[in-house]
Amino acid sequence: MSELNSKMYEVSAKSQDLGRYRDFDVYYKQGTTFRLYKANHMDFDESKVKQGKIPEKLFVSFNDKVSMIRKEQIDLNFRFKESITIDIYKSREILNDLISVTLSEPRSEILVEIKDTIEDIVEEFLLDEQIVSKLTNIAIHDYSTQLHVTNVMLFSLGYAHYCKFSENDIKMFAMMGLMHDVGKLHVPDYILSAPRKLTDEEFELIKKHPENGLEILVESGFEEKIQLAALEHHERLDGSGYPFKKKAADLSGTSRALGIIDMFEALTSWRPYKNSISPLKALALIKEDVDKGRLDSMIFKNFAYSIIGISEKEKEKAPTRRVVHRNESGVIL
């Protein structure tokens, strides 16, 4: 039994979730030993379920857990695709479930399944650009890494489309948004949503997420740009970021863009420790960091235009600020 013990995963024992385990062997724990509770293709004993006589903790093997998640992903993907053009609220809900399920076990077998979802979103987006704003406009007074990465994915998609990147690059940007914080899934929830100032130790733990994310993405075979963006999205052009205090010359365009998009999402969303601010206020705050030389000004401009929805034509009409040249003493030349 010892080999079995090391590969068992706890699953929900709530009565509404039991139907998901029909095709799998389900175990319970007796002392330190796992015993078969229900064989695959068998239903739970309904009278026991009604009387609440199911073991408090249920387990499945790792392989079964992966199969279970993949099955759910396929089902949710199908429902997402079906609802996206009919009921945007419903589709956002399904998208959140899909991403929660996917990130609940961030392993290569499971992460790759999300590629289909990205394809669906990008395809729908190319048909109707409003999809992204409709999906992100839904205010949710809740916080989780899953919600954050869903929003970052959608903003990244809008930005890449605005920049007229190729369809493949748009998909890459969306995937990068979705995967950038995958390393945070190792950080306990009570730290991520603490409604207080974090201790130094807690902050140090959070600061490890770019490197943890890199490890997961390398293992899962994601493309290098996505790996790099996850590693570098908290670095800043002036070397004030983390984890390596890299500077402008070492930072890729995708990492620079992700840093800005990530910050915008954090500012415009509610968190247990702060309220959200409006998109325009968020852009003004980010601009301060651009002016300090921490963030890329060109990328910021394009991102801001993608958020405000200014088209290329309108951009041409917009008054450009007069460039003022000063000498070393600050005198206008």
Ligand SMILES: [Fe+2]
């Ligand atoms: Fe992050």
